Each structure stands twice: as structure tokens, then as C-alpha cells.
Amino acid sequence: FMPASLLATGSERIVSGLFLGTALSISSVKIVAMVVREMNFMRRDLGQIIVSSAIIEDTIGWVIIAITIGIATHGRIELASLAFTLAGVAAFMAFSFTLGRRIVFDAIRWTNDTFRSEYAVVTVILAIMGGMALVTDLIGVHTVLGAFVAGILVGESPILSRHIEGQLRGVITALFMPVFFGVAGLSADLTVLVDPELALLTVALVAIASLGKFGGAFIGAEVAGMSRSEGIAVGCGMNARGSTEVIVASIGLSIGVISHTLFTMIVTMAVITTLAMPPTLRWALGRLPMGEAEKKRLEREEVDQRGFITNLERLLVVVDEGVVGRFAAYLAGVIGAGKPTTVLRTSGESEADPVEAAHLDEIEKGAEQGREAAKEADEEPAHEAPLTRRTHDAPLSAEAVAKEARKGYGMLLIGLGRAVTAKGGFSRRLNEVAGAFEGPLCLVLKPAGVGRQMPRLGPGSGRILVPVNGTANARRGAELALAVASVTGAPVKVLYVARPGRDEPRDTVSHRRREAVLKDIVALADRYGVEIETAIRSRAAAADAIARQAGRNVALIVMGVARRPGEELIFGETTSGVLQRCPCPVMLISDARLRRDDEGREALRSGTGTG
Structure with a gap:
């Protein structure tokens, strides 16, 4: 029923109808996600349904658009050509989300680990995008489908750090978006809307687009068993077209499917629906209460956002072939389940019995236990992540660790035998390895008086003792202990170690601070599904209080500590006292190393450094 004047010269009405119908059904994922996030509904159940629906709809829409463009290039529907296009798209999608996903992940990881250039990964991502766009062009559909699928695969890459993602967003925001919208703006002529007939047709187009989108989403929500209010919110949320519609319209204009007049009408429709969507969605979401189960999930995710x-x-892991190394590898699997992990194995403890690939087996064992624990807790288990092994026959050098660390790691976990001296200090070997890493450290240590056997953590084992004092590092230690306990089932005791002195009244600031710290850790324990025991000790020195508790069926001590400035690895007198006196293994987690170079000092003075 569209007037013939709106058709592009030489185009088939059925092809234009297919293109326009598909274009009207697409939503802008970016606009939907931004509004849902601004309404603090991104983590709400309904917010996730709206955003997920927009993503799935967008994906299907781009596939249909690509096929429609393949039809348009032939000027009419040809069954043989259509069958080839459909088969090509199906094969491309199947390959992309199976073997192609692994190829993209490996390419990004190899580039990140091999090249020292600042923007090497961004270059490879753009090359992947161009390559996949070329493939879709060769099978007869538009390049936009290849670029879209490439974006999905790149976004799923486990090596795509926030730093790299920020660089990529900068390139898109600063270069591609202004150029695209500038070109699109040059193609739009708003003066055509002065014609009353075209203005009425534009209003009709907006009405058809809005009613069709709202009606389809609302009916889908009703069929899915959602409430009437939720259905209205889904319908309002899916109505924004945003930049996605402009992209689709630009493609249609470039291949001659739509005319310049219809292009202007579509862009106008996209602007109006995008402007109308935020207030209507805010109104719809403001009428929805929060259920108890959803409230608990949001509280858990809020704790995760502040977690380390x-x-x-x-994760980077440095271990030798001894019992400490194997125990550290197991803990690395528990902590790093679902995270890319690199293991640097080195020779070391002479009393050990080397077993080939034992560390990888321990890491896999810990990761598998983590996945099983997630299933039992009704949480989504972590996906299997790349596990890289590098073996050094000679003692591992600081240069080798520093070279590997440059590839980008969030934490270094070290498990070396005979790393603790009788006085509670650290061996030269541990100092060298730890000194080569600038980020957070996790040390698995066996004090000099502890036997060869490392603990087997479980429900019937000794407790995990967690000393805390209210600092951020202490909270990090508590989080580490709870993460281990949630997988192993080991009982946990949190010991608040206060400064020596007499017991203070309950209404003092110090006492309220202790209760606030323990309350925060109890909330953290609830997040991990771990029941903990808490206690406060204030009549003895910290090391004495910890040592006294360690003698009461404690299998492992986990402490959050702070590095002291200097070339030597020092964590303070309390840590040295614990390592000197406690009869069980100790796990230390520290903050990032203090920067001592001139550049670091200047950055700290100017307020731009991380410290």
C-alpha cells in the first residue's frame, strides 16, 4: 500500500517491503541498555529480559537483513540464489559460534601475549572484523552481518581486559561513529516533511512501527506468563530504534532498495521512537515491585562488584614440583575457575617427587570442584578457560616472571617450597620472583616447623582461620578464604584482631567499627554461601592471638597483608610472627607493589598513579 513515489528507481516492491518490514522490527540494544541501566534495572530480572530480548532480536534481525540484501542484489527472489544465501548464512553462523569462537579467542590471546605495541590487540580485533565482513560479502550477504558476529565473539573473549575494551570504545566513539552519522545526516533531507502528504505518511510509519513493536512484545510477554505490568514494560522498552535503524536505513539507501524520501522518513521515525522510549519505560518500570528472591540476588551481585x-x-601461577607447589596449584584452580591461567613450573624442592603435569591436574581438580559447587548453589558454573603451561628446568628467574607478567595478569600466585626462613622471613628466590610482579600477590607458604603433608580442605577438615583488622587488605583476605571455603566446604573462623588493651564498652566508636567490619564479612560469607564463626581478640598482640587460635584445629591461615616499601619482601611484624610461630600453612594476599621509580613518584604526586 506504500505510494510508488517512495520506492527507489528500479527496485521491486516486494524487496522494498521485505527490507522495510525487517527494518521496523529492529531495536537499538545500546539505547535499551542505557535506559535500563540508568533506571538501575540492569540487574533486575525484567531488565535482563528486556536487554536479552533486544540482543536476540538484533541478532536475528541482522541475519534477516543480510538475507534480504542478498535478494536485493539480484533484484528479485530467485529460489536457487535464496537457498545458497540461506545455506551460506547458516554455515557461517555455525562455524563462527563453534570453531570460530576458539580462533578469535586464541588470536586475541596470542596477540596480547606476543606483541609489545600499545594497540596490537585493537588492530587484531579490527582485522577480525574486516575478515568476517569479507566472508559474509563472499557468500552474498551484507558485510554488516560479519562485523556484528565478530563483535559478539570479541565481546566474549576472556582476554578482553577493561583496558583493551576502553581502547576499542575510544576508536569507535572518536572515529567511526562521527563519520557514520555525518554521512547519514548528509543523506537525510528534512524539507520533504513540509509536504502534508509525506508528513502524514511519516506519522503513519511511526504509528505502525510503535504499535507493531509494542503489540508483538506485549503478546510475547503474555504468552510467556509475565504479568500485565511486565508486558507493558517489555513493550515500551523494545520500541527504541536509535542508531541501529539509521544503520539499516543507510544500507538500504546505498544498495538502492529505498529512496531518499523514504530514508528521511525512516530516520525521523527512529528519532521519534528513541525519544519516546525512555519516559515510557521509566513510567512502566516505576510500577514494578521487587520480589524477595530478586532482592537477595541483587544484594549478592552488589557484593561481587566490590570484590577482588x-x-x-x-591469573599467573608460579609453582615448583613440591607439595607446596601442588597445593598452591589446587588453590589456583579453585580461585581462578573460569579465568585464563598461566602456570610457570620450575624446579625447586629436592625432597619432592616430581610428577609430570601434576600441577595442571591439581588446577583442573580445583576448577572442577568450583564448577560443581556453583551447580549445587544454583549459580551459573564458570566456563572452562585457557590453561597455559610453561616449564623451566632451572630455577625460575625474575626476568622470566617479569616477561610473562607484561602480558597482563590480575594476580600472581606463588607456591614454592622452603620459601620461609626460621625467623619468619622469605628466601631470596621468593623475593626475586615476587619482586618481578607489580600487581597483587598471593603466597602459599609452609612455615619452617610444618611437616611435609599439606592439608586436605573439606567439611571434616580443620578450619580456615582469617585474621582481620578492618583494612581493605584484610577484607581481601577474607574474600579469598571464603572463595576457597565455598568450594571445599571447609569451616571458617574470622578473628578480629584489635590493638592490645582493655575491653571497651559497646557504645564506643572502636567497638562499633569492629562490629561493622564483622557485619560486612558476614554479608560476604552469605554471598559465598559459607557459614562462619566470628571472634574478637584485644588483650594480646596480633601475632600472639593468631598463633593461639592456630593451635586449635586450624588447617590453613589466610591473611590480607600490605607490602612494605623497599626491595625486600616485607609484610610487617605480625606476618613475620605468624610465619614463625603457627603450626599450619599460611596463605597471604597483598595489594599492588609500591612504585619506586621516578615516573611512579611523579604520578603519585600528581594524583594520577595507582600507588
């Missing part, structure tokens, strides 16, 4: 272990992106 949950936001760890990549």
Missing part, C-alpha cells in the same frame, strides 16, 4: 576475586580477569 570475582573481578579477577587473569
Whole structure:
């Protein structure tokens, strides 16, 4: 029923109808996600349904658009050509989300680990995008489908750090988006809307687009068993077209499917629906209450956002062939489940019995236990992540660790035998390895008086003792202990170690601070599904209080500590006292190393450094 004047010269009406119908059904994922996030609904159940629906709809829409463009290039529907296009798209999608996903992941990881250039990964991502766009062009559909699928695969890459993602967004925002919208703006002529007939047709187009989108989403919500209010919110949320519609319209204009007048009408429709969507969605979402189960999930995810272990992106592990190394490898699997992990294995403890690939087996064992624990807790288990092994026959040098660390790791976990001296200090070998890494450290240590056998953590084993004092490092240690306990089932005791002195009244600031710290850790334990025991000790020195508790069926001590400035690895008198006196293994997690170079000092003075 569209007037013939709106058709492009030489185009088939059925092809233009297919293109326009598909274009009207697409939503802008970016606009939907931005509004849902601004409404603090991104983590709500309904917010996730709206955004997920927009993503799935967008993906299907781009496939249909690509096929429609393949039809348009032939000027009419040819069954043989259509069958070839459909088969090509199906094969491309099947390959992309199976073997292609692995190829993209490996390419990004290899580039990140091999090249020292600042923008090497961004270059490879753009090359992947161009290559996949070329493939879709060769099978007879538009390049936009290849670029879109490439974006999905790149976004799923486990090596795509926040730093690299920020660089990529900068290139897109600063270069591609202004150029695209500038070109699109040059193709739009708003003066055509002065014609009353075209203005009425534009209003009709907006009405058809809005009613069709709202009606389809609302009916889908009703069929899915959602409430009437939720259906209205889904319908309002899916109505924004945003930049996606402009992209589709630009493609249609470039291949001669739509005219310049219809292009202007489509762009106008996209602007109006995008402007109308935020207030209507805010109104719809404001009428929805929050259920108890959803409230608990949001509280758990809020704890995750402030966590260290949950936001760890990549793990570097340095272990020898001894019992400490194997125990550290197991803990690395528990902590790093679902995170890319690199293991640097080195020779070391002479009393050990080397077993080929034992460390990889321990890491896999810990990761598998983590996945099983997630299933039991009704959480999504972590996906299997790349595990890289590098073996050094000679003692591992600081240069080798520093070279590997440059590839980008969130934490270094070290498990070396005979790393603790009788006075609670550290061996030269451990100092060298730890000194080569600038980020957070996790040390698995066996004090001099502890036997060869390392603990087997479990429900019937000794407790994990977690000393805390209210600092950020202590909270990080508690989080690490709870992450291990949630997988192994080992009982946990949190010991608040206060400064020596007499017990203070309950209404003092110090006492309230202790209760606030323990309350925060109890909330953290609830997040991990671990029941903990808490206690406060204030009548003895910290090391004495910890040592006294360590003698009461404690299998492992986990402490958050702070590095002291200097070339030597020092964590303070309390840590040295614990390593000197406690009869069980100790796990230390520290903050990032203090920067001592001139550049670091200047950055700290100017307020731009991380410290």
C-alpha cells in the first residue's frame, strides 16, 4: 500500500517491503541498555529480559537483513540464489559460534601475549572484523552481518581486559561513529516533511512501527506468563530504534532498495521512537515491585562488584614440583575457575617427587570442584578457560616472571617450597620472583616447623582461620578464604584482631567499627554461601592471638597483608610472627607493589598513579 513515489528507481516492491518490514522490527540494544541501566534495572530480572530480548532480536534481525540484501542484489527472489544465501548464512553462523569462537579467542590471546605495541590487540580485533565482513560479502550477504558476529565473539573473549575494551570504545566513539552519522545526516533531507502528504505518511510509519513493536512484545510477554505490568514494560522498552535503524536505513539507501524520501522518513521515525522510549519505560518500570528472591540476588551481585576475586580477569601461577607447589596449584584452580591461567613450573624442592603435569591436574581438580559447587548453589558454573603451561628446568628467574607478567595478569600466585626462613622471613628466590610482579600477590607458604603433608580442605577438615583488622587488605583476605571455603566446604573462623588493651564498652566508636567490619564479612560469607564463626581478640598482640587460635584445629591461615616499601619482601611484624610461630600453612594476599621509580613518584604526586 506504500505510494510508488517512495520506492527507489528500479527496485521491486516486494524487496522494498521485505527490507522495510525487517527494518521496523529492529531495536537499538545500546539505547535499551542505557535506559535500563540508568533506571538501575540492569540487574533486575525484567531488565535482563528486556536487554536479552533486544540482543536476540538484533541478532536475528541482522541475519534477516543480510538475507534480504542478498535478494536485493539480484533484484528479485530467485529460489536457487535464496537457498545458497540461506545455506551460506547458516554455515557461517555455525562455524563462527563453534570453531570460530576458539580462533578469535586464541588470536586475541596470542596477540596480547606476543606483541609489545600499545594497540596490537585493537588492530587484531579490527582485522577480525574486516575478515568476517569479507566472508559474509563472499557468500552474498551484507558485510554488516560479519562485523556484528565478530563483535559478539570479541565481546566474549576472556582476554578482553577493561583496558583493551576502553581502547576499542575510544576508536569507535572518536572515529567511526562521527563519520557514520555525518554521512547519514548528509543523506537525510528534512524539507520533504513540509509536504502534508509525506508528513502524514511519516506519522503513519511511526504509528505502525510503535504499535507493531509494542503489540508483538506485549503478546510475547503474555504468552510467556509475565504479568500485565511486565508486558507493558517489555513493550515500551523494545520500541527504541536509535542508531541501529539509521544503520539499516543507510544500507538500504546505498544498495538502492529505498529512496531518499523514504530514508528521511525512516530516520525521523527512529528519532521519534528513541525519544519516546525512555519516559515510557521509566513510567512502566516505576510500577514494578521487587520480589524477595530478586532482592537477595541483587544484594549478592552488589557484593561481587566490590570484590577482588570475582573481578579477577587473569591469573599467573608460579609453582615448583613440591607439595607446596601442588597445593598452591589446587588453590589456583579453585580461585581462578573460569579465568585464563598461566602456570610457570620450575624446579625447586629436592625432597619432592616430581610428577609430570601434576600441577595442571591439581588446577583442573580445583576448577572442577568450583564448577560443581556453583551447580549445587544454583549459580551459573564458570566456563572452562585457557590453561597455559610453561616449564623451566632451572630455577625460575625474575626476568622470566617479569616477561610473562607484561602480558597482563590480575594476580600472581606463588607456591614454592622452603620459601620461609626460621625467623619468619622469605628466601631470596621468593623475593626475586615476587619482586618481578607489580600487581597483587598471593603466597602459599609452609612455615619452617610444618611437616611435609599439606592439608586436605573439606567439611571434616580443620578450619580456615582469617585474621582481620578492618583494612581493605584484610577484607581481601577474607574474600579469598571464603572463595576457597565455598568450594571445599571447609569451616571458617574470622578473628578480629584489635590493638592490645582493655575491653571497651559497646557504645564506643572502636567497638562499633569492629562490629561493622564483622557485619560486612558476614554479608560476604552469605554471598559465598559459607557459614562462619566470628571472634574478637584485644588483650594480646596480633601475632600472639593468631598463633593461639592456630593451635586449635586450624588447617590453613589466610591473611590480607600490605607490602612494605623497599626491595625486600616485607609484610610487617605480625606476618613475620605468624610465619614463625603457627603450626599450619599460611596463605597471604597483598595489594599492588609500591612504585619506586621516578615516573611512579611523579604520578603519585600528581594524583594520577595507582600507588
